[in-house]
Amino acid sequence: MRSxxxxxxxxxxxxxxxxxxxxxxxxxxxxxxxxxxxxxxxYGIAANPLNGRAMARLYAVKKRPRGxxxxxxxxxxAAIEKMGCAITKExxxxxxxxxxxxxxxxLKTRTGRKIGFRMPDNCVxxxxxxxxxxxxxAPSANxxxxxxxxxxxxxxxxxxxKLDLLIDAxxxxxxxxxxxxxxxxGRPKILxxxxxxxxxxxxxxxxxx
Numbered sequence: 001m002r003s004x005x006x007x008x009x010x011x012x013x014x015x016x017x018x019x020x021x022x023x024x025x026x027x028x029x030x031x032x033x034x035x036x037x038x039x040x041x042x043y044g045i046a047a048n049p050l051n052g053r054a055m056a057r058l059y060a061v062k063k064r065p066r067g068x069x070x071x072x073x074x075x076x077x078a079a080i081e082k083m084g085c086a087i088t089k090e091x092x093x094x095x096x097x098x099x100x101x102x103x104x105x106x107l108k109t110r111t112g113r114k115i116g117f118r119m120p121d122n123c124v125x126x127x128x129x130x131x132x133x134x135x136x137x138a139p140s141a142n143x144x145x146x147x148x149x150x151x152x153x154x155x156x157x158x159x160x161x162k163l164d165l166l167i168d169a170x171x172x173x174x175x176x177x178x179x180x181x182x183x184x185x186g187r188p189k190i191l192x193x194x195x196x197x198x199x200x201x202x203x204x205x206x207x208x209x
Contacts, residue, residue: 007163014169017124026131036166039120040174041102042148044138061162064144070137071116075129084109090205097204102178102195124169150175
């Protein structure tokens with residue numbers, strides 16, 4: 001879309017989103033567009049990481065350093081294995097306790113690449129991820145360094161004209177970013193404490209040991 005155009009906003013029910021609206025948004029993601037959408041934590045920007053043009057645009061829109069990766073948002077666990085990662089016993093413990101929910105886990109591929117995964121606890125987000133049919137990365141819908149947005153209105157203040165579509169399903173229920181834990185080194189390491197306290201993460205991980 002041209003930067004002079006305003007972002008199209010589609011309002012949906014948080015509990016029973018319009019399937020046609022979600023289908024249109026999913027098609028935009030597949031074709032390399034950017035879609036703002038709600039999760040339980042904050043609003044995010046969905047993009048197809050297999051599309052180089054989409055990723056270049058996402059980094060530019062976010063004003064984010066190119067070397068900093070984005071978390072992959074998923075609707076089912078099979079997506080983790082499809083991306084070449086194994087689910088460790090610590091990961092299984094945290095998934096069973098906190099997913100779907102505000103937890104990002106970082107796993108390692110067979111080639112040693114690190115990938116962050118999150119399964120949001122939001123039916124609009126999960127339906128969008130299911131219908132996209134491609135991997136979806138989804139950083140928060142704000143400029144890097146700014147406060148993550150809890151509402152569609154907050155997204156538009158910095159992203160109007162930069163996204164192809166914005167799904168408005170009301171305020172994010174949690175309003176705090178996910179906790180990020182690195183599981184690639186054996187012992188879990190909290191990289192960012194967000195909606196879930198780090199002590200709860202460590203306790204859950206130890207319970208499986």
